[in-house]
Amino acid sequence: MTSTSLESSEIARYARHIMLPELGGGGQQKLKAARVLVIGAGGLGAPVLQYLAAAGIGTLGIVDDDVVSLSNLQRQVIHRTADIGQTKVESASAAIGALNPHVVVERHPLRLAADNAEALLRQYDLVIDGSDNFDTRYLAADTAATVGIPLVTGAVGRFDGSLTVLMPYRSGADGEPNPSYRDLFPEAPPPGVVPSCAEAGIIGALTGVIGTLQAMEAIKVIAGIGEPLVGRLLMYDALSAQFSTIRYRRRKDRSAD
Numbered sequence: 001m002t003s004t005s006l007e008s009s010e011i012a013r014y015a016r017h018i019m020l021p022e023l024g025g026g027g028q029q030k031l032k033a034a035r036v037l038v039i040g041a042g043g044l045g046a047p048v049l050q051y052l053a054a055a056g057i058g059t060l061g062i063v064d065d066d067v068v069s070l071s072n073l074q075r076q077v078i079h080r081t082a083d084i085g086q087t088k089v090e091s092a093s094a095a096i097g098a099l100n101p102h103v104v105v106e107r108h109p110l111r112l113a114a115d116n117a118e119a120l121l122r123q124y125d126l127v128i129d130g131s132d133n134f135d136t137r138y139l140a141a142d143t144a145a146t147v148g149i150p151l152v153t154g155a156v157g158r159f160d161g162s163l164t165v166l167m168p169y170r171s172g173a174d175g176e177p178n179p180s181y182r183d184l185f186p187e188a189p190p191p192g193v194v195p196s197c198a199e200a201g202i203i204g205a206l207t208g209v210i211g212t213l214q215a216m217e218a219i220k221v222i223a224g225i226g227e228p229l230v231g232r233l234l235m236y237d238a239l240s241a242q243f244s245t246i247r248y249r250r251r252k253d254r255s256a257d
Contacts, residue, residue: 004033027223037061037124041088043207044130046078051215053096061106064088075204117143129153134188141181159238161210165228179250
């Protein structure tokens with residue numbers, strides 16, 4: 001079992017964390033002990049991986065079956081021009097190693113699927129979904145709920161983004177069960193209704209905004225600080241520079257699930 005005690009070099013590296021009363025040395029040890037799975041090393045996964053590695057998450061798992069292409073580099077900032085043609089898992093792993101050698105990276109060069117999702121998620125304490133399709137989002141949400149680990153899920157398109165935190169296996173302060181992804185989005189839209197980024201385009205910096213917020217929510221959940229976005233959907237409109245939040249609850253017809 002890996003020790004969660006902090007080496008002298010780690011104390012210096014994370015000094016600005018440790019001096020925060022809300023986090024402190026105990027919180028930094030929780031980050032070091034954490035095992036986080038990131039689905040996708042693309043637009044959202046890039047800033048998630050960078051900030052979680054910089055924050056000192058002890059183990060980062062990366063799930064991605066794609067390779068780096070030239071069109072990725074406008075927003076997937078963990079990859080370099082020299083990485084074109086390399087698998088995203090290997091490229092991201094190398095970048096993390098250069099950023100923080102204390103972080104262990106577990107590479108999963110595959111696509112999350114029904115036949116591997118549960119076994120994969122059971123190896124981790126928290127999962128972050130940075131995928132770009134509804135099939136993966138629903139699979140990740142359903143599996144995380146089954147396994148009983150928190151999920152930070154986000155989505156982006158053109159100039160808009162959103163994110164929320166899911167813990168449907170727990171109850172809130174009011175004693176009511178927390179909502180699931182299907183309480184927020186009961187079913188996926190029909191194919192072709194929501195265009196992909198390749199079809200509609202996307203402003204690169206938007207993925208940095210939403211991905212960084214996903215990393216922040218993960219840190220809050222792991223360290224046990226603040227109020228995570230459970231039962232709240234945070235939405236961002238980049239063109240108007242406005243954030244808005246909507247609350248959502250478990251549907252009554254699912255209260256006994």
